[in-house]
Structure formats: C-alpha cells, structure tokens
Amino acid sequence: MNHFVKVSWTRFKQAFNRQHMNFVLSSRQYSKFSGNFEPESWKSMEGLVRCSANYVPLSPISLLERSAKVYRDRTSLVYGGVKYSWGETHQRCLKLSSALTQLGISRGDVVATLAPNVPAMYELHFAAPMAGAILCTLNARHDSAMVSVLLSHSEAKVIFVDYQLLEIARRALDLLVESGREPPILVLVADSDSPSPSETYEYEGLLAMGTNGFEIRRPISEWDPISINYTSGTTSRPKGVVYSHRGAYLNTLATVLLHGMGAMPVYLWTVPMFHCNGWCLIWGMAAQGGTSICLRKVTPSGIFDNIVQHGVTHMGGAPTVLNMIVNSPVSDQKPLPHRVEVMTGGSPPPPQVLFKMEEMGFGVNHLYGLTETYGPGTYCTWKPEWDSLPLNERSKIKARQGVHHLGLDEVDIKNPETMESVPPDGKTIGEIMFRGNTVMSGYLKDSKATEEAFRGGWFHSGDLAVKHADNYIEIKDRLKDIIISGGENISTVEVETVLYSHPAVLEAAVVARPDDHWGQTPCAFVKLKDGFDVSHREIIEFCREHLPHYMAPKTVIFQDIPKTSTGKIQKFILRERAKALGSAISKI
Numbered sequence: 001m002n003h004f005v006k007v008s009w010t011r012f013k014q015a016f017n018r019q020h021m022n023f024v025l026s027s028r029q030y031s032k033f034s035g036n037f038e039p040e041s042w043k044s045m046e047g048l049v050r051c052s053a054n055y056v057p058l059s060p061i062s063l064l065e066r067s068a069k070v071y072r073d074r075t076s077l078v079y080g081g082v083k084y085s086w087g088e089t090h091q092r093c094l095k096l097s098s099a100l101t102q103l104g105i106s107r108g109d110v111v112a113t114l115a116p117n118v119p120a121m122y123e124l125h126f127a128a129p130m131a132g133a134i135l136c137t138l139n140a141r142h143d144s145a146m147v148s149v150l151l152s153h154s155e156a157k158v159i160f161v162d163y164q165l166l167e168i169a170r171r172a173l174d175l176l177v178e179s180g181r182e183p184p185i186l187v188l189v190a191d192s193d194s195p196s197p198s199e200t201y202e203y204e205g206l207l208a209m210g211t212n213g214f215e216i217r218r219p220i221s222e223w224d225p226i227s228i229n230y231t232s233g234t235t236s237r238p239k240g241v242v243y244s245h246r247g248a249y250l251n252t253l254a255t256v257l258l259h260g261m262g263a264m265p266v267y268l269w270t271v272p273m274f275h276c277n278g279w280c281l282i283w284g285m286a287a288q289g290g291t292s293i294c295l296r297k298v299t300p301s302g303i304f305d306n307i308v309q310h311g312v313t314h315m316g317g318a319p320t321v322l323n324m325i326v327n328s329p330v331s332d333q334k335p336l337p338h339r340v341e342v343m344t345g346g347s348p349p350p351p352q353v354l355f356k357m358e359e360m361g362f363g364v365n366h367l368y369g370l371t372e373t374y375g376p377g378t379y380c381t382w383k384p385e386w387d388s389l390p391l392n393e394r395s396k397i398k399a400r401q402g403v404h405h406l407g408l409d410e411v412d413i414k415n416p417e418t419m420e421s422v423p424p425d426g427k428t429i430g431e432i433m434f435r436g437n438t439v440m441s442g443y444l445k446d447s448k449a450t451e452e453a454f455r456g457g458w459f460h461s462g463d464l465a466v467k468h469a470d471n472y473i474e475i476k477d478r479l480k481d482i483i484i485s486g487g488e489n490i491s492t493v494e495v496e497t498v499l500y501s502h503p504a505v506l507e508a509a510v511v512a513r514p515d516d517h518w519g520q521t522p523c524a525f526v527k528l529k530d531g532f533d534v535s536h537r538e539i540i541e542f543c544r545e546h547l548p549h550y551m552a553p554k555t556v557i558f559q560d561i562p563k564t565s566t567g568k569i570q571k572f573i574l575r576e577r578a579k580a581l582g583s584a585i586s587k588i
C-alpha cells in the first residue's frame with residue numbers, strides 16, 4: 001500500500017513561502033558568488049583565455065551547418081513526392097532566414113507557426129533562430145480563440161499557417177484586430193493539393209525572395225531564447241515555456257543518445273513537431289544526418305506503409321499512438337522489415353500496450369518529461385539482466401519513468417513541504433523535481449509562476465512518484481489527479497493499468513467522483529474494443545480481483561475519452577462529468 005506524502009495546501013503554501021525566501025537568498029548568494037567566481041579562478045591559472053577558438057555559444061544552428069557538410073548529398077527530408085538533401089535543406093533555411101529579415105524580423109522577434117508535420121515546420125526550426133528570432137509552434141488543434149490569445153501573449157510578428165488551418169488563423173487574426181492589437185503577418189504554407197494561394201505571402205514565394213549568402217544572426221549568449229512552447233493545457237491554461245539555445249542543444253544531444261541513434265537514422269514523424277519542438281528531435285536529425293519522414297496525418301496504415309517504404313529505424317509517440325497501432329485492423333498492418341525503435345512518453349504507458357508492441361516486433365523505450373524540461377527528461381534505461389525476464393515482467397519495468405538523462409543534473413522525488421528526498425523504497429510518494437541545464441528558462445511574462453515552479457532551487461513537476469531501490473522513478477499520479485477516498489490515496493495510474501489489462505478495454509481513464517461517505521471514489525471512463533460487450537459490474541469485479549477493494553472503481557461509464565492533440569487524456573473534462581453525476585449513485 002502506498003504511503004503518500006500528506007500535502008495540506010495551507011502547509012504547502014507556508015512551506016512554499018519559506019522555500020521562496022531561501023530561493024531568493026540563495027540566488028542572491030549565488031549571483032554574488034558567480035560574479036567573483038570566474039576572474040578569481042582564472043587569475044590563479046595563468047595563460048587561459050576564453051575566445052572564439054575555444055568558446056562558442058551552444059546552439060542547434062551549428063548542427064545544421066555540420067550536416068550540410070558531412071551529409072550534404074544524403075536525404076534530409078521526405079514528404080510525399082518532396083525530397084531534399086542536407087545541402088538543400090541548409091540552403092533553403094538560409095534563404096528563408098534572409099526572407100524573414102526582409103519581412104522585418106529582428107533579433108528577439110517571435111515567429112509563430114500553425115501547421116502539422118510538413119517540411120515548412122522542419123525548416124522553420126532552423127530558419128527562425130538563424131534570423132535571430134524565437135520560434136513559437138502553436139498546437140495545430142487549437143481553435144481561433146486560443147490561437148489569438150497565444151499570438152497576443154507571445155507578440156508574434158509573423159505566423160506561418162498551413163492551408164488547412166487558414167480559416168482558423170484568419171479568424172484568430174480578426175479577433176486580434178477586434179481587440180485593438182496589431183495582427184502578425186500571415187504566410188500561407190501551401191501543399192501540392194491546396195487551391196491557388198490568395199494570401200499576400202506564400203511560403204515558397206517568400207523563400208524564393210531570400211538571398212544566398214545570408215549572414216546568420218547567431219545567438220549572442222547561449223542563454224538567448226530559441227523557442228516558446230506552450231504547455232498542453234491538460235491541467236490548466238497553456239503556459240509559455242521558454243527554451244534557450246544552450247538547453248535546446250543539450251537536450252537534443254541527450255535525446256539522440258537516449259533514442260540510441262547512430263549516424264543517419266530514418267525517423268518517422270509521428271510525434272507532433274509543435275510539441276516541445278518534436279521532443280528536440282528536429283534538431284536531433286540534423287545532429288545525426290538523419291532522414292525525416294514527414295506525415296500530415298498519423299494513421300496505422302500510414303505508419304506501416306512508411307516504415308516499409310522508407311526503411312524507418314526510429315519513431316516516437318504518446319501511448320495513445322501505440323494503442324492505436326496495437327489495436328489497428330490486421331488489414332492495415334504490414335510485417336516489419338526490421339526492429340523499429342519506438343520512444344513513447346507524454347502519459348503513462350499501460351504495460352499491456354508495451355507488451356503488445358514488442359510482440360509485434362517494435363523495440364519500445366519509455367521516456368518521461370514535461371514541456372518545461374524540453375520534452376524528454378528521464379528515460380527507462382534498459383539493463384541486460386532484465387532481458388531474460390518474462391515479457392509481462394519486462395513491460396512492467398519498462399513502464400517506469402526511469403532515470404534522468406545526461407542533459408540534466410538530477411531528478412529526485414521530494415516531499416514538497418520539507419524538500420527532503422523520499423526513501424528509495426518504492427512506496428513513499430513525493431513530487432518529481434528536476435534540476436539541470438535542460439530545464440526551461442521560465443514562463444513567458446509570468447514571473448510568479450516561474451518562481452513558484454523553481455521554489456527551493458528545484459523545478460517542481462506537479463507529478464507524484466515513488467523511487468525504487470535502484471533509483472528508477474515510477475509515476476503514481478499527477479498532483480491534481482490523485483483521488484483521496486476515506487483518507488486513503490488512490491493512484492489513478494494503478495487503477496488504469498488494471499483496467500487496460502481487461503481484454504475488452506480499449507481505453508480507460510479514472511477520476512475522482514464526489515461521494516457522501518468516502519469524500520471521493522474512483523470513477524472509471526472506459527471505451528470498449530469493437531465487438532465487446534461487458535457490464536459495469538463485470539469491470540468493477542475485475543478490478544476488485546486485482547486491486548484492494550477501496551481502489552476499485554465504484555462507477556463505470558462507457559464512452560469516448562477526450563484527449564488533447566498530444567494524446568493526453570483531458571481529465572478535467574472527465575472530472576466535471578463525474579461531478580455532474582452527483583454522489584447518490586456511487587454506492588454500488
């Protein structure tokens with residue numbers, strides 16, 4: 001049984017204030033210290049000099065420049081009939097950068113996008129920073145109202161819009177004008193099947209305006225911002241997370257390593273590029289001279305076809321993408337030509353889904369992170385001694401969130417009130433906290449939220465987990481999702497894992513339902529697989545066989561489960577639905 005850290009919000013707040021004071025104090029001490037640190041240490045070692053020969057601000061831009069030389073004639077990107085080499089990609093990005101400056105983009109300006117995984121998205125990840133700009137990739141599933149809010153918040157000067165999202169963008173710009181704000185310049189990203197462009201600016205036309213030999217505006221400091229990524233908005237309003245050139249460079253290298261990518265991988269883009277800059281792998285493909293296979297839409301048949309056609313070696317995706325693959329009709333599936341490495345993360349992967357993917361011949365690896373950690377932060381590093389375990393045991397181990405990657409200094413599970421580490425007993429629950437060079441610079445225009453996130457000198461994730469004896473962490477819940485029933489804490493992830501092991505269950509999500517007697521009880525939302533018919537009672541009985549009674553759902557609702565475009569279940573919607581049921585029927 002779990003021993004949760006008791007988090008009372010009043011005590012939590014008091015602890016926060018104390019830690020905040022410590023934070024302010026320690027940051028003052030630090031700046032005093034760091035102000036003196038460099039000259040003193042340098043003075044004592046004669047002959048050292050920091051100059052362009054030995055110090056260059058870290059930036060993903062250098063990865064493209066290297067690929068253009070090392071892999072010049074190798075394929076960088078394929079999208080339907082479109083194919084570029086690394087030499088061409090480099091030239092196109094340079095021209096696009098030049099064109100951006102002709103549009104009036106200056107250093108520090110924000111360039112936004114609203115597009116799926118098409119070549120323009122790839123190129124803008126280099127072209128915008130090369131023009132000294134900050135890239136802001138908006139979620140392609142946002143509606144006009146949200147797009148206009150985020151454009152206004154980020155103060156974007158230009159927005160690149162895919163032709164299929166043009167109406168949403170136009171309406172968003174109208175909303176900006178109606179609220180008295182200056183709208184950004186709209187650049188249309190057309191496609192082979194789009195109607196003739198009616199906008200003033202169109203992507204290929206703009207790119208053609210660029211001049212060869214454009215001089216890149218390199219970051220002055222590696223701390224300069226490279227991108228703004230808005231969070232998924234799973235628990236609250238999206239927050240604008242700022243990445244630096246340095247953090248992006250380091251996370252790119254760490255992510256390439258944890259994907260086990262050698263030179264020239266072939267990567268299928270099933271992770272949205274707008275999410276944490278494609279988990280930093282857009283830059284990662286340049287690091288390794290890889291080939292990006294771009295897909296406008298992710299479908300099981302599209303995945304299998306592209307794997308076979310292009311010899312895909314790696315891909316990634318939220319557990320929902322994996323679930324879609326394992327439950328796809330046999331007619332959509334194709335035998336894999338070789339083991340395809342899949343990196344999954346974004347929400348807890350049910351062990352059963354990992355199990356089935358491996359049975360199909362995929363090599364699945366598991367990462368965990370947040371927008372605030374540039375996407376991947378931890379990784380379930382696999383150990384050879386686990387190879388001989390039965391597949392279901394292996395899947396359970398693989399479902400753990402693992403250990404921090406080498407871009408970070410530390411990940412720990414701490415009691416947020418005392419900031420003490422929880423014991424590595426696999427039972428005591430605390431909050432996951434990070435520190436290191438691949439933690440965000442801060443939330444744009446929200447210093448209060450930034451300070452709160454960094455209180456005590458650690459980044460607070462809002463996720464609850466345990467630490468095992470081998471230091472591997474395992475998520476139990478989000479702070480906002482945990483259910484407290486009769487004083488006992490219930491991990492919704494544990495209940496969902498049991499639900500996913502039922503043969504009829506396609507998707508499951510558990511939230512709290514108000515209960516007169518227990519305070520809260522688990523309410524399960526379940527989507528059944530086609531052709532299955534089971535009753536509420538059967539699902540509840542199944543859970544009772546595999547869990548302590550108090551953890552088994554008291555309510556089961558069969559219906560579709562709402563998700564964000566990054567594949568996360570929108571529990572706040574389900575919580576509202578559970579609340580709307582009232583507590584009367586909960587005593588089954």
Ligand SMILES: Nc1ncnc2c1ncn2[C@@H]1O[C@H](COP(=O)(O)OP(=O)(O)OP(=O)(O)O)[C@@H](O)[C@H]1O
Pocket residue numbers: 231232233234235236237238239344345346347348349366367368369370371372401461462463475478566568
């Ligand atoms: N491998 C994983 N296992 C379990 N949960 C995961 C995993 N990877 C990511 N997550 C969940 O996703 C969260 C990070 O999501 P993201 O940064 O995309 O935005 P969000 O937190 O969903 O949005 P918002 O902060 O706006 O509510 C983590 O805090 C965690 O709860």
